[in-house]
Amino acid sequence: MPEKTIHDQSLFVKEIRLPMMSLREVVMFPRSIVPLFVGRETSIKAIERALNKFDKQIFLVTQNNPEAEQPSEDDLYELGTVSRILQLLRLPDGTIKVLFEGLYRAKWSREHGIEEVDPGCPMVLAQGVPSEDYESPEAMALIRAVQESLHEYAKVNKKIAPETMAAISSLNLPGRLADSVMPHLKVPFPEKQAVLEEPDPLVRLEKTYEMLLKEIDLVSLEKKVKSRVKQQIERNHRDFYLNEQIKAIQKEMGREEESGQEVDELLKQLEAKDLPDEAREKCAREIKKLRQMPPSSAEFTVVRNYVDWILHLPWNTVEPISLDLKAAQEILDEDHYALEKPKERILEYLAVQSLVEKIKGPILCLVGPPGVGKTSLAKSVARAMGREFVRISLGGVRDEAEIRGHRRTYVGAMPGKIIQSLRRVTNNNPVFCLDEVDKMSTDFRGDPSAALLEVLDPEQNYAFSDHYLDLDYDLSKVFFITTANTLHSIPGPLQDRMEIIRLPGYLEVEKMKIAKDFLMPRLLPQHGLNTTDLSFSEGAVLEIIRRYTREAGVRNLEREMASICRKVTRKVVEEGRSDKPVLVNKSAVSTYLGVPKYRYGEREEKSQPGVATGLAWTELGGELLLVEVSLMPGSGKVEITGKLGDVMQESARAALTYVRSRSDLFGLKSDFYKEIDIHIHVPEGATPKDGPSAGITLATSLTSALLNLPVRNDLAMTGEITLRGRVLPIGGLREKLLAAHRGLISKVIIPADNAKDLKEVPANILKDLEIVTVEHMDEVLCQALAVGVREEIFCVQSTDVMPLSRRLLKEEHQPHTH
Structure with a gap:
């Protein structure tokens, strides 16, 4: 077959300015696809510039x-490869693949040298190198030899994919074959370069063939070395087994009695322990297993720990129980x-306990804002009943195994928090405080709140099954108290x-009483002080409560008082100590605590159209909620702002519908x-x-503005409003009235x-x-608008009434109070 020359398209590539990236011990060949990890800043900038421009x-x-x-x-070879970026992946450590x-x-x-158009991004002027391939009998023979050797190399290497x-x-061209084979050979980079x-493509393929044959020999030698090492490891395992047999012989001769003594000690503990029948049988079986196991085995430790858990529960x-x-x-x-x-509920439980031998343990859930004393109340309950107190924090628990435990088949398995x-x-009858039960979450590891159902259900917890123990454990005697900030979660x-x-x-x-009788006696000794060093006036405590804390509990109050104690210390x-104590009065509070953090009394200074004051409930207690309405000439658009939830936005739309339905009565x-925009x-x-209780506030503010x-x-x-104007009941009345009183x-x-x-609201x-x-x-x-009107203006059923806007300006009587 005559020789035939095939020209590559790169013959016609003109000079082109491109970003340049240098490679360490890696040579890139044409028509090859290679993944690289890039970490140098200059290389990353070159890649980003290549992608963008x-x-x-x-x-x-x-x-x-x-x-x-x-x-x-001088550190770079002159010849390289123009390449295309196929894929880019950014890794967490800052490198990219x-x-x-x-x-x-x-x-x-x-x-022209290396230029930096952008700081840190090298650019070079690259000229494509002409490439030729030959079809000749000699080339075809060499191609067949290379392909046969490559198949042999792939069998022993196992790293070249079948698709490749x-x-x-x-x-069937020598140059292209050489370029495709070289990236798969483990040869030094100077030889690849x-x-x-x-x-010359034929010379290039000959060099590739030579390197390929060397690689085949090296891989074969490598397999022989691995086989020899494997045999050595097997001999070591045989030596290990022989050593274990020797240990067993020594044990029979009485030279290793420690493990036997340990098993005997466990049997004595089992006989002395008061266990349910099922647990006793299971423990006895596990101890029997221990006798048959060598102490050095991993299974021995697992069974030993399991027996320990059973015996120590x-x-x-x-x-x-104290019943006084x-x-x-x-x-x-x-x-x-x-x-x-x-307190009343706890005393009721103790009273029932004194008359009956056994009742199912109650499960109380103390719900309230932070700092009102939920956890400390649970601790006091344990002290009042003479029981031990156990606190488990459930905040952030995601794994069901935290409650039920892990099965013993897992490495490092342990029981759940309850058994621990x-x-x-x-x-077996302590007071358990499950703290922050509302802050558990769910993910792929299970739902811990669902696992708590068995723990907290009096009908089931007499036979609680922990995955690690795999035995029924009676929790019915435990007094469970849970705490939460909110119920909705x-x-x-x-x-x-x-x-x-x-x-x-x-x-x-109540806060002032708590500060005087509970906080101060605890804070003074903690800061090395006594009553002769520091005292607070009632006005000072009230000032701290009103202007430096905004909370339903007393946690921040204690924190602010502790700050003053530190300054006095x-x-x-x-x-040195003085004969007279430091008296902190109302005027001195700002000296210790700085500028007041909150404004006390947040009501508006004067009555204004379109501004109404509502009451809202939050996790921290009640708050005053101002609602503002502004009217502008427009086309009927309604805009609602203030980061309101869906329910509150629906209340605003219901209030607007109510006002539109009463337009005749209002003289509108x-x-x-259609002629105004409402904001x-x-x-x-x-x-x-969020919440529906701002409905009447929104309607009042709208009416006032119109x-x-x-x-x-x-x-x-x-109060919640309906489309017909009915006022529906709301929740959190006590906290809301406290906020009104505070404001x-x-x-x-x-x-x-x-x-x-109102019976739950304090009389004062x-x-x-x-x-x-x-x-x-x-x-x-009738009550809200600051102009005196008679109630019948709104309550009259007849449609033949004077428009409200004229009557409001005409009447000057005081509103009726229910």
């Missing part, structure tokens, strides 16, 4: 000095001020197992809304707000159905507030 093309050239971190022109495809050989111009082998086998720089050990109701009452009152409802905690106590089935007891926020009077250390045109805003826009009549600034309101509000409008809830709060109950929105407007 050069159609993913980049010039790759190998360093002749691989140790150079910032290679100079890039998949390159070689296109054609190219030389970079040393005359199929693609290489289809090549020499093949890359070889212009208080299965039937019960601590006598009077003493329990004194302990609860001594530790906590107020909180009458939880029971091992730390000496009896606790699943319904779990709530159904618990008795909910709400702990509302403290009143100012420093003064005592620097100046039936299509008044409803609730200040403190960064705070999320009639240009001010809303009384000393009045607050709460210097004198009159509060509430739904008539909430009148029954009700004494300072005028409570008005309403059933319809018309009654709300």
